[in-house]
Amino acid sequence: MTPARGRSSIQRKSLTLDLIRQASRNSVATMGVQAAAAVGVTLATLPSERPFYWMWLATTLAVLLVRVVVDRLLASALRGGALAKHLDGLVATFSAGLLVSAALWAILAWLRFPIDSQRTRFVIIVVLSALAGGATGVLSPMKLTGRIYISLILLPASTALLLGQDRALGLLGAAFWLVMLAGHRNNHALLVDSIQLRDQNRDLVEALARRGRDLNTLNQELEARVALRTQQLQAASERAQSANEAKSRFLATVSHEMRTPLNAILGVGQILGRSSLDKTQREQVREMKGAARRLRMMVDDVLDLCRLDDGALRLKPRAFALAALAQSLDDLHRPTADARGLRLTMQLEAAAGETRLGDLDRLRQLVSVLIDNALKFTQAGGVDCRIVGAGDELRIEVIDTGDGVAPEKMAVIFERFSQLDDSTKRAAGGIGLGLALCQGLVAKMGGQMSATSEPGRGSTFALRIPCPVTTAEAASRTAVLRSDDDGEEPPTLLVVDDNAINRKIIAALVEPFGIACGFAADGREALEAWRRQPWDAIFMDVHMPVMDGVEATRAIRQEEDRLGRRRVPIVAVTASLLEQETAGYHAAGMDDVLPKPIEASALAQMLARCVGAGGPASAAGKA
DSSP states (O other): OOHHHHHHHHHHHHHHHHHHHHHHHHHHHHHHHHHHHHHHHHHHSOGGGHHHHHHHHHHHHHHHHHHHHHHHHHHHHHTTOGGGGGHHHHHHHHHHHHHHHHHHHHHHHHHHTTTSOHHHHHHHHHHHHHHHHHHHHHTTTOHHHHHHHHHHHHHHHHHHHHHTTOHHHHHHHHHHHHHHHHHHHHHHHHHHHHHHHHHHHHHHHHHHHHHHHHHHHHHHHHHHHHHHHHHHHHHHHHHHHHHHHHHHHHHHHHHHHHHHHHHHHHHHHHHHHTSOOOHHHHHHHHHHHHHHHHHHHHHHHHHHHHHHHHTOOOOOOEEEEHHHHHHHHHHHHHHHHHHTTOEEEEEEESOTTOEEEEOHHHHHHHHHHHHHHHHHTOSSSEEEEEEEEETTEEEEEEEEOSOOOOHHHHTTTTSTTOOSOOSTTOSOOOOSOHHHHHHHHHHHHTOEEEEEEETTTEEEEEEEEEOOEEOHHHHHOOOOOOOOOOSSSOOEEEEEOSOHHHHHHHHHHHGGGTOEEEEESSHHHHHHHHHHSOOSEEEEOSSOSSSOHHHHHHHHHHHHHHHTOOOOOEEEEESOOOHHHHHHHHHHTOOEEEESSOOHHHHHHHHHHHTOOOOOTTHHHHO
């Protein structure tokens, strides 16, 4: 049996049971009416007619009594009682009882109409009509039984009248029989439709309730999943935040701990560079400074790549001379090229004094990575760096005569930690971040970067960076935080650092500028020194015992405001250069940041801004 047929069979059985319940529900009242009608007919007869009617009445009442018992048993079976298994038999007995009662009325009409008085016939006709009319509604649940019942009530009486002297009345009885059958049929159809509609509504209500329960269950499951997912995301976010904070702390520590010794190495190298050295010693000093600067560049690369990932890297555009860019690149990479016996040429295809607006430090960093890579992978020949100013765009090419890059490697050279030679015996060093950083910086500047290579003949890396032309005056303009020095006394500089070597290096580096230095080993000493005398500028280390540089700066600024003293320029001299750290320095009241390790050229620019000290022309160049 198919599922559809199974459902249809179940629905038919349910409808049949509902119809039987409906018939049983009204049967007791119907039987009461029939008993009253039988008694009324008997009492309405003439005395001479009553002997027959008394026997008929006794039989009728006995049948009705049996029907009452059967009806109660049927009601119990319909409620699921012990007789439920005999339901079919009880239904058949119930229907048979109805028909027996109708048959008794049929016998009465058939036997008595020809011989009884007109008054008796009239009473019987009225009662039969009432019973038939009531049956159209009361017996509407029973399709076949109801029609037989109506037929037994009306047809024998109508036939007897037709066969007797009352043919007109017999014809009316037959017509009335047809009308009653039609009424019963309509009532049965309406009842079936109402039951089916009720069942459909009930099924719909149950379906809606079930759907509501299902939706409620799904909603609860969804809420549970959302809550679980929210907890997971929150936990993941907390882990990511914790990992990010740990990364920031690690990078800050690595930056500080690596830049601090680099400051000593590079500082001593720059001081030695001013000494009277022979050619060999001078070459050794140049190599030492070059190695220190390359190590510093690696540290910078790691930090800058992290800043790019976090979206914290900020460009600082300012006016600069192209000639100064070319010279600084030559100074930085010349020692490496000479040590490897390679040619290094800087071709500036623009006016020597042409000035551009851009982030000079980032631009120098970009090109330095390309030149450094070219020198590492070139065994013979050399490296050419071409700098061309084309409108508001700066075009830079780094061309080498090295081994070149295989086509299959070109797709991965810009990936992080990618190495052309991944073996442990590779000749070229580096950590594989340079080109990835370059690509990020170029995108940050709004430029483009491309690379072409021919294995065995060399490679060309090209940059196109927006750098609009500006005036020479803008390049020489400085954001001066000068003191009101009258020029009669040398500028004074308070150097605050807990590392004695760093204090000595700064003092030696500023000596050519004619600046008088004072010293403090921590923030508290710096605060006391500032209270004792005015200073033209303060170079403040950040990480110090007793009182750190940020706390000391904050204390100085508060006392300046309270006492009305002149604002002294305070520069953070530190190896901790993460974005959030430098933001904290400025928030505390520091005016600028001088990174460690200290370059003589950067120091000269900082002194010019702070105390207006230009110093000897060669002070920065020699270093």
